Amino acid sequence: MTGTPTVATAPAKPRPRLRLARFRDLALVPAIVVLLVVGAIIDPVFLSKANLVNVLQQQTELSLLVLAEAIILIAGKFDLSLESTIGLAPALALGLVIPSASHGLGTEWPTALAIPLCLLTGAVIGAFNGLLILRFRLSAFIVTLGMLIVLRGLQIGLTGGQNLFDIPPSVLYLGNATWLGLPASIWICAILFAAGILALSFLRAGRAVYAIGGNVDAARAAGIRTDRVVWIVLIIGGLLAALAGLLMTGRLGSVAAAQGQGMIFTVFAAAVIGGVSLDGGKGTLFGALCGVLVLGLINNILTLGGVSAQWIQAIYGAIILAALILARLTSGKAQD
Amino acid sequence: MRYKFRSALAAVLILSTAAACGDSSTGSAAGGNSKPPIGVDLPRADSDFWNSYAKYVPQFAGELGINMMPPTNSQNDVAKLVANTQALVSQGAKAIVMAPQDTGAIASTLTTLESKKIPVVTVDTRPDKGKVFMVVRADNRAYGQKACEFLGDKLGGKGKVIEFQGSLSSINGRDRSEAFADCMKSKFPGITVFAEPTEWEGAKAAAALQTRLAQHPDIKGIYMQAGGVFLAPTLQVLKSKGLLVPPTDPKHIFAVSNDGIPQEYESIRKGEIDATVSQPADLYAKYALFYAKAALDGKTFQPGPTDHDSTIVDVGNGNLEDQLAAPLVTKDNVDDKTLWGNQI
Numbered sequence: 112m113t114g115t116p117t118v119a120t121a122p123a124k125p126r127p128r129l130r131l132a133r134f135r136d137l138a139l140v141p142a143i144v145v146l147l148v149v150g151a152i153i154d155p156v157f158l159s160k161a162n163l164v165n166v167l168q169q170q171t172e173l174s175l176l177v178l179a180e181a182i183i184l185i186a187g188k189f190d191l192s193l194e195s196t197i198g199l200a201p202a203l204a205l206g207l208v209i210p211s212a213s214h215g216l217g218t219e220w221p222t223a224l225a226i227p228l229c230l231l232t233g234a235v236i237g238a239f240n241g242l243l244i245l246r247f248r249l250s251a252f253i254v255t256l257g258m259l260i261v262l263r264g265l266q267i268g269l270t271g272g273q274n275l276f277d278i279p280p281s282v283l284y285l286g287n288a289t290w291l292g293l294p295a296s297i298w299i300c301a302i303l304f305a306a307g308i309l310a311l312s313f314l315r316a317g318r319a320v321y322a323i324g325g326n327v328d329a330a331r332a333a334g335i336r337t338d339r340v341v342w343i344v345l346i347i348g349g350l351l352a353a354l355a356g357l358l359m360t361g362r363l364g365s366v367a368a369a370q371g372q373g374m375i376f377t378v379f380a381a382a383v384i385g386g387v388s389l390d391g392g393k394g395t396l397f398g399a400l401c402g403v404l405v406l407g408l409i410n411n412i413l414t415l416g417g418v419s420a421q422w423i424q425a426i427y428g429a430i431i432l433a434a435l436i437l438a439r440l441t442s443g444k445a446q447d
Numbered sequence: 448m449r450y451k452f453r454s455a456l457a458a459v460l461i462l463s464t465a466a467a468c469g470d471s472s473t474g475s476a477a478g479g480n481s482k483p484p485i486g487v488d489l490p491r492a493d494s495d496f497w498n499s500y501a502k503y504v505p506q507f508a509g510e511l512g513i514n515m516m517p518p519t520n521s522q523n524d525v526a527k528l529v530a531n532t533q534a535l536v537s538q539g540a541k542a543i544v545m546a547p548q549d550t551g552a553i554a555s556t557l558t559t560l561e562s563k564k565i566p567v568v569t570v571d572t573r574p575d576k577g578k579v580f581m582v583v584r585a586d587n588r589a590y591g592q593k594a595c596e597f598l599g600d601k602l603g604g605k606g607k608v609i610e611f612q613g614s615l616s617s618i619n620g621r622d623r624s625e626a627f628a629d630c631m632k633s634k635f636p637g638i639t640v641f642a643e644p645t646e647w648e649g650a651k652a653a654a655a656l657q658t659r660l661a662q663h664p665d666i667k668g669i670y671m672q673a674g675g676v677f678l679a680p681t682l683q684v685l686k687s688k689g690l691l692v693p694p695t696d697p698k699h700i701f702a703v704s705n706d707g708i709p710q711e712y713e714s715i716r717k718g719e720i721d722a723t724v725s726q727p728a729d730l731y732a733k734y735a736l737f738y739a740k741a742a743l744d745g746k747t748f749q750p751g752p753t754d755h756d757s758t759i760v761d762v763g764n765g766n767l768e769d770q771l772a773a774p775l776v777t778k779d780n781v782d783d784k785t786l787w788g789n790q791i
Contacts, residue, residue, distance in 0.1 A: 156662040165657040169650075272492035276679055276710050287687065363649050364686075365679030368493030414658045420615050420624075420644035 138386055138438040139401035145437065146408040154415045162411070164293060168362070170407035171296040172197065174400065175355035176374065177381045178300075178307055179348035181399040184382060185311070186344045187324035187391025188244065191255040191375050193352040195262035196236050198370035200353035201360045202266045204229035205275050205282065213277035214270055222279040226357065229282075233353025236262065237346035244345070245338045259375070267368055275366040286361015296358045303351070307396045320344060325392030381406050384435060405434050482514035485739050486540030488531050490548050490571070491523040495675045495708045496728055497546075499791055500570075503732035511736055516540060525549040529556050536565060542580075542739040546570040550618045553577065566742035570735045572618050573768060581738040581748065581759075582768035583731055587619045590672075590724045591626030593775045594703040597722050598668040599635035601701045608668035609641045609659050611652040611677050620647075623672045623705065641666075647673060653680035660688060667700055674704035674711040674723055682719055693718040707776060707788045715781045722777045729787040730755075730771045738769070 150157035157163075176193050183190045204225045209215035220228075236258070243254045288295040311317035322330040323337050331337050360366050379389075385402025387394030409430050413423055485508075489501050501518065508515040516535060521528035528547055535543060543565060547553040550572050557577030560567050566580040573582045598608055610627060613620030624642065631640050641663075643655035652671070660666060671677035685691040685700065692698050704711050707725025714720045734755070741748075750761045753769060762768045776786060783789065 154662060159661060162658065162661040165654075165661055169654045169657065267492050272498045273495055274675060274679070287683070359650070362683060363653055363680040364683035365649070367649055367676060369648075410654065411658055414643065414655050415662055417641065420612055420642060423644050 136386070136395050136397050136401075138441055139384065139398065139405055139434070141441045142405055142434040142437045143401065143408065146405065146412065146434075150408065150412045150415070153412060157412070157415055162415075164297070166407045166411045167297050168294045169410075170403050171294075171300045172355040172359040172362075173374070173377060173381065173406070174300050174403045175303065175351045175358070176378045177385075177399050177403050178304060178396060179351035180378050181382050181385070181387045181394060181396055182307065182311070182320065182344055183348050184387050184389060185324045185391060185394055186320045186341050187327060188341060188345065189251040189255055190237075190240060190345065190348050191252070192236065192240060192258035192262055193348060193378065194371040194373070194375040195259045195266070196233055196349055196352035196371075197356040197359060197374065198366065198368075198372070199262045199266040199356075200229045200232040200236070201282070201356040202270055202275060202366045202368075202370070203232050205278065205360075205366060206269050208279065209275065209277050214273040214275055215277075216269065222281060225279060225282050226285075229357055230350055230353050233349040233351070233356070234346050235349070236352075237349025238342070240349070241342040241345040245342055263372065266370075270366075270368060272368050274368055276364075278360060278364065278366070282357065283361045283364065286358040286363075296362065299354075299358070304396060304400055311396060316340060316343075321392055323391075377406065380431065384431065384438070386438075406431070409434075482512075483541035483743050484514045484516045484539055485542045485544065485736070485743070486516045486532075486535030486538070487518040487735075488528055488535070488543070488545040489518050489520045490528075490546040492520055493523075495710075496706055496726060499708075499728040499787060500732055502791070503729050503787075504736070507729075507733045507736050511733075511740055513736055513740055515736075521545075523548050525552040528553065532556055532560070536560070536563065540565065542566045542568070542743050544568045544570060544735045544739050547572055547574060548617055551575045566739065568735050568738045568742070570731050573762060573766070575618075576764070578764065579766050580742045582762065582766060583734045583738060584768055584770060585726050585731075585773040586770040587622035588626035589773060590705045590726075591623040591628075592630050593724050593773075594623075594670045594705065594722075595627045595630035595634070597703050597775065597777075598670060598701055599631065599638060601721065602635075602638060602667050604635045605637035606667040607639045607641070607663050607665060608670060609643060609656060609666055610670040611643055611645050611655070611672055611681075613672045614646045615644065620672065627670060638668075645677070647676050649676045649680040652677045653684050656681060656684045660684070660690075669700055669702040669720075671702065671704045674706035675708055678704060678708075678710055678714065678720070682714065685719075691719055694721060707773075707786060709788045709791065712776065712781050712786075712788050715776065715778055718778075722775055724773050725776050725786050725788060726773055727771050727787060729790070734769060734771065 179193055180190060206216040207218050207228060208220050208222045208225045210219055211217040240255055240258060243249050244251045286296055290298050311320060319335045319340050322335055323340060327337055359370060381402035382399050384405060385398035387399050409427060413427060418426055487504055489497060491497050504518060505515065516538065519531035519535060521531050525547060528545060532543060543560060545567065547569060553574050554576040557567060557574060557579060561578045568581050568583060569579050570583050573584060612624045615621055631638055641659055645651040669681060671681060682691060690698055690700055702720035704720055704723040705726065707723055711723040748759055748767055750759050750767065752758050757769055757771045759767050759769050
């Protein structure tokens with residue numbers, strides 16, 4: 112008889128494990144907390160405002176690329192070319208405005224045009240990707256891989272492989288300025304992420320992105336103009352990458368010929384750690400943002416801890432795996 | 448509609464392949480000259496230093512009367528370098544000048560070239576294994592050494608220094624890092640060195656500098672192993688922290704760079720950085736071609752001093768290395784017209 116009440120009450124109470132799983136978004140928060148504690152133990156400077164602001168500022172460009180990639184992944188597509196856009200867009204815009212003595216293209220257009228030109232370049236690249244993927248029906252993976260190589264090659268061709276040093280102040284401003292005590296780039300990223308989260312959660316077009324990524328045929332049957340939405344998503348992706356290029360140029364004071372090279376791996380790592388599915392239709396921008404923060408904190412802790420150069424990559428990779436496992440344990444959901 | 452798109456796409460693809468083929472066939476045109484052709488592979492097209500080198504190569508080829516084939520570019524990828532070398536050989540190259548940035552993976556290519564009796568001159572790097580006719584290289588250990596002595600001197604033998612290391616998988620990065628560390632340890636034990644791995648990426652150096660300055664605001668010295676990639680990010684960080692002040696200001700952070708590009712000289716003139724070691728792009732091009740020609744003429748060389756202020760040393764495996772001089776450039780000699788950075 113003693114067994115009966117237990118059996119009767121058990122199903123009435125939902126198990127806490129299941130309830131946590133609903134907050135897939137927050138899966139990385141425990142990992143971030145652990146990293147904050149570890150960082151504070153390694154060096155008290157870690158928790159100082161200056162250091163944390165540095166971490167955020169260093170991650171701004173990456174976070175914009177992750178924002179772009181996350182939306183594109185949710186829509187069920189791929190964009191590898193973002194890492195070349197971040198270099199080409201500012202390089203082309205600057206090439207058109209700076210004198211040829213500073214490795215410009217010789218056109219010397221007014222410097223006020225630099226920022227609009229940079230953003231326009233990003234949008235055009237996104238639109239061209241969309242043309243190849245949506246009209247010609249080519250595989251997004253291969254198209255953007257080809258674009259990655261073409262765009263990097265264009266940058267090296269246009270600049271003659273030179274780093275551009277002579278940057279007008281207007282271009283340096285965004286990556287360099289301070290608004291209300293914080294670097295402007297942090298504000299910009301925060302605002303864009305907030306806008307992205309709200310749009311994907313509440314706007315009709317934002318929900319359509321999820322629907323398309325989940326099942327494109329069903330979405331079309333439901334009356335969503337799928338191609339148009341995906342095209343816009345790709346253009347936004349190019350724009351964000353160009354903006355990230357501006358921020359990076361401002362922060363580093365030059366456009367390196369290799370600006371952004373190899374970054375796409377980190378972008379995917381951050382998005383996937385943050386719970387965005389490579390198959391489309393799943394994941395949140397907040398999760399992706401957490402992924403960026405995790406990577407940034409790990410980098411910072413490794414620098415503060417003075418890990419030897421020979422071991423830093425192995426340890427970096429191992430910590431990423433550990434963060435993934437921690438996220439899996441705390442959210443209790445299978446990752447894909 | 449769809450058919451039209453497809454055929455248009457096909458046309459674009461065919462045209463681009465045809466264009467690519469047309470491009471590569473021009474390479475064989477060099478065979479017309481009676482002198483034995485020399486093939487040159489450039490290691491990368493995205494750094495100021497190597498672009499200057501690329502500019503000097505045809506110039507010195509003309510001066511030395513060399514029949515140079517159109518240079519190939521391996522884009523910092525050893526697999527491309529191997530493919531380019533094969534292409535150059537099949538186009539008739541009798542000697543090869545290359546700058547393998549990955550010094551281990553080139554060994555089997557060197558063995559193949561040796562069996563074909565094609566002499567190889569490597570520029571800037573020394574292969575870990577394999578036979579080459581001559582290595583033309585600045586003494587990279589001297590870079591680290593000179594930077595260490597300059598900083599140690601300016602800091603009076605005490606304080607904190609941050610070092611942006613290059614990639615430890617390249618011999619130049621390793622040589623500079625080791626020489627700098629050895630010298631600091633033996634000559635200036637009172638100086639603490641924070642060695643930051645950067646893989647030659649400016650963004651990583653900027654992040655490391657920000658973090659270290661937050662942790663140790665009393666850092667007084669910076670050693671950057673490549674001005675081309677680290678200079679602008681470093682200056683930008685220092686500027687945002689209000690630390691970009693002239694050497695007379697007690698807040699000044701002493702900075703030494705390596706490379707010798709024009710932007711570094713500009714910064715030295717302005718007092719933003721204090722010194723750089725000029726890596727001789729012009730001499731690299733000149734002596735690489737000089738030795739390639741000498742090899743074809745059947746000349747041989749012995750270890751010892753040369754006629755151009757450098758020393759040939761035996762570096763093992765029967766390989767010789769001509770260690771070119773790399774001058775330290777400070778405010779005193781920054782306007783020297785013979786520095787390659789002042790000639791472009």
